[in-house]
Amino acid sequence: MNKALKQFNQMFPLWALLLATVGYFQPQLFIGLGDLPYLTLGDLIFYLLALIMFFMGVTLKISDFVRVFVQPHKVLIGTLIQFTVMPLAAFIISKALLLSPELTAGMVLVGATAGGTSSNVVTYLAGGKVALSITMTLVSTLVAIVATPLLVDLYIGGEALEGTALDVPVVDMMKDIAKIVIAPVVLGVVINSLFSRKLRKAGNALATGSMLCILLVIAIVVSLNAGRIASLGPLLALAVMLHNICGFAAGYFGAKLLKCNERECRTIAIEVGMQNSGLAAGLATKYFGAAAALPGAIFSVWHNISGAVLAGHWSRIRVKDDS
Numbered sequence: 001m002n003k004a005l006k007q008f009n010q011m012f013p014l015w016a017l018l019l020a021t022v023g024y025f026q027p028q029l030f031i032g033l034g035d036l037p038y039l040t041l042g043d044l045i046f047y048l049l050a051l052i053m054f055f056m057g058v059t060l061k062i063s064d065f066v067r068v069f070v071q072p073h074k075v076l077i078g079t080l081i082q083f084t085v086m087p088l089a090a091f092i093i094s095k096a097l098l099l100s101p102e103l104t105a106g107m108v109l110v111g112a113t114a115g116g117t118s119s120n121v122v123t124y125l126a127g128g129k130v131a132l133s134i135t136m137t138l139v140s141t142l143v144a145i146v147a148t149p150l151l152v153d154l155y156i157g158g159e160a161l162e163g164t165a166l167d168v169p170v171v172d173m174m175k176d177i178a179k180i181v182i183a184p185v186v187l188g189v190v191i192n193s194l195f196s197r198k199l200r201k202a203g204n205a206l207a208t209g210s211m212l213c214i215l216l217v218i219a220i221v222v223s224l225n226a227g228r229i230a231s232l233g234p235l236l237a238l239a240v241m242l243h244n245i246c247g248f249a250a251g252y253f254g255a256k257l258l259k260c261n262e263r264e265c266r267t268i269a270i271e272v273g274m275q276n277s278g279l280a281a282g283l284a285t286k287y288f289g290a291a292a293a294l295p296g297a298i299f300s301v302w303h304n305i306s307g308a309v310l311a312g313h314w315s316r317i318r319v320k321d322d323s
Contacts, residue, residue, distance in 0.1 A: 005204035012118065012211055013308055016301040019215045023222035030216075030223040041220055045282040046176075048213045050184045052278060055210035056137075057188020058199060064134055074260065078136045078268040081254045082247075083147050086111035086272065089246040091155045093239050105156050105288045106295035107239060109280040112151035114140035118304055119274040121207070125311035127319060128267035136271045141181055144276075148283075149173035173283060180279065214300060217278045221297035224290040240298045244306055247273030262319040270310070274303045 023030055033044055090111030094104035115137045123133035149170040192199055199206070222229070251272030255265040281296030 002201070002204050005208050009121075009204060009207050009211055013301070013305040015211070015215055016218055016304060019219040020222045020297070020301055023219040024226050024229060027223035027226040030220045033220065041224070042286050045217055045220060045285060046180065048217050049180045049279055049282045052210050052213045053141075053181050054184035054188045055206050055213075056141075057185035058192050058206055060134070060138065060185070060189050061192060061196070062189070064131075064138060074132055074264060074268075075135055075139050077255060077258050077260065078132075078251065078271050079140050079143060081250055081268065082115065082136075082140055082272045083112070083143065083151065085250040085254070086243070086247055086275065087151045087155055089250070090243055093242050093246075097235060097239050099236070099239060100291070101156070102289055102291040103236060103239075103295060105152070106280070106284045106292035107243065108152055108155045109148070109284050109288075109292070110240075110275050110277050110296050110299050111243065112144070112148045112155075113276045113280045113283075114144040114148075115271040116274040116276045116278075116303065118307065119270050122274065122304075122307040122311045123267050123270050125308075126266050126270060126314040127263065127317075128270060128314075129263050132264060132267045133271060136268070140271070141185070141276070144279075145174060145177045145181060148177060173287065176283065176286070177279070180282075214278050217281060218297050218300050221281045221285065221290070221293045224285070225294045225297070228291055228294065236294060237298060237302070240295060240302050241306075244273055244299065244303050247275070248306070248310065266314055270307060273310075274307050275299060277303065 031041070033039075033041060087108050088111070090107040091104070094107045099107065119137060120130060120133045124130050152173070153170050248269045252265050252269035254272075255268040260268065277296040277299035279296075281293040281300065284292035284296055
């Protein structure tokens with residue numbers, strides 16, 4: 001069973017493409033989920049994101065938090081690169097390609113969020129340092145509670161959106177991110193502490209649960225934007241690809257410049273390049289409209305494909321154990 005789940009999880013890019021395609025051609029299948037009693041699509045995305053964070057929390061131990069203090073400079077390097085380069089790159093690319101204010105908001109949100117949870121798996125496959133990857137994901141997730149709303153406000157606050165100035169609700173966004181992140185992660189860590197032995201064998205099942213939630217978020221966002229994708233698809237795909245490449249490059253060469261070893265450079269590159277785009281899509285849907293969620297949905301599909309390709313390339317290049 002575990003082997004089957006592992007193989008299923010490794011095919012995540014394929015499932016993401018499949019669900020996105022179904023959402024595009026049969027949008028009502030997922031839009032109809034918003035007709036459930038007492039549950040809007042926005043609420044559903046919110047709960048799915050919280051569930052993803054819970055699954056992440058269940059994979060963490062108290063020792064993972066302690067690890068932050070063991071190599072703080074490595075974590076700091078990656079986190080600084082992530083929250084400086086990624087939102088700036090998103091903004092510059094959006095302006096260069098003349099994207100609409102809604103899409104620019106979505107791009108910046110992707111750039112201003114934390115590292116994606118799938119980065120830990122990609123780091124393992126790429127021969128990076130998994131412990132550093134987990135720690136960076138954890139730290140960037142906590143930093144994002146404050147940093148994401150402030151960075152979004154910095155870059156797109158006052159942008160013209162539907163004829164009016166775009167107002168970034170910084171405080172409300174902080175509250176929502178805190179609700180999505182803190183409570184589910186803490187609950188997950190507590191459960192892991194209490195039932196660590198039993199959960200040790202359920203790693204693949206937890207990853208599958210997280211993946212299914214991400215897939216459903218992608219499908220809903222694509223469904224809501226099915227009419228826009230035909231005209232915006234190629235240009236927006238280019239923007240997302242450029243953004244993702246900027247993250248990989250900035251993470252790798254930035255870490256190399258700061259004297260990190262090869263495994264650390266690979267890890268930081270993956271952490272910076274792979275964003276929590278599901279969270280970005282959810283926040284964009286709530287605060288800036290369905291169109292703004294499209295960059296997050298496309299990024300969710302693309303960064304897993306590019307991450308898998310990069311991991312495959314690096315896995316064939318052996319490095320000394322320079323830990």
